[in-house]
Amino acid sequence: MGNNHSLEDVLEGILFLHSETGTEGGYWAFQDSRYIQRNGPRGYCKNCGFYMKKRSGTLEIQRVTALDEEVMQEYERTGEINEKPNCANNNHEEVIADAWDYQGLHILENGDHLTIYHPDNNEEVWSGVINLKQHDLFSEHASGWWIHADQKGIERAVWAEYFFKEYSAKLIPSNKHKY
Ligand SMILES: [Zn+2]
Secondary structure, three states: OOOOOOHHHOEEEEEEEEOOOOOOOEEEEEEEHHHEEEEEEEEEEOOOOOEOOOOOOOOOOOOOOOOOHHHHHHHHHHOOOOOOOOOHHHOOOEEEEEEEOHHHEEEOOOOOEEEEEOOOOOOEEEEEEOOEEEOOOOOOEEOOEEEOEEEOOOOHHHHHHHHHOOOEEEEEOOOOOOO
């Protein structure tokens, strides 16, 4: 393999700001697309939040889409789908959404090599090595989201947009450690 990376080192995925209970702000992150389950039944009702079956023990539902706004906000705030009054006659409507497995989560760190593509034309918009300037907790934000760091050499607003809009990207991790 010499100095070159083998193809297996190059991961394809999606950028996002990883923020949940306990992270105390968002991390610039990458989700390996091999660990995204597309459009699967998620086991609970989108109208009332009722669990229609037991959640799998191995797959953590890291994020859900297609939930109604109220349930979504509750989920973001508490990390839980709180039950609302059940649908009449148990007439539930199961959420169909993507599920992101934590196994595919990479918090970007110094030395990672990242290439970012524009969603419209798939043209490369940025490519380089992650080099972060760390901030004190709860001191800096991007569009109202607390952030832990800035990528050096690029404006925060430009950088953040790639993550908020979930641009696709390729990642060569600086090491083999999984988050
Ligand atoms: Zn229901």
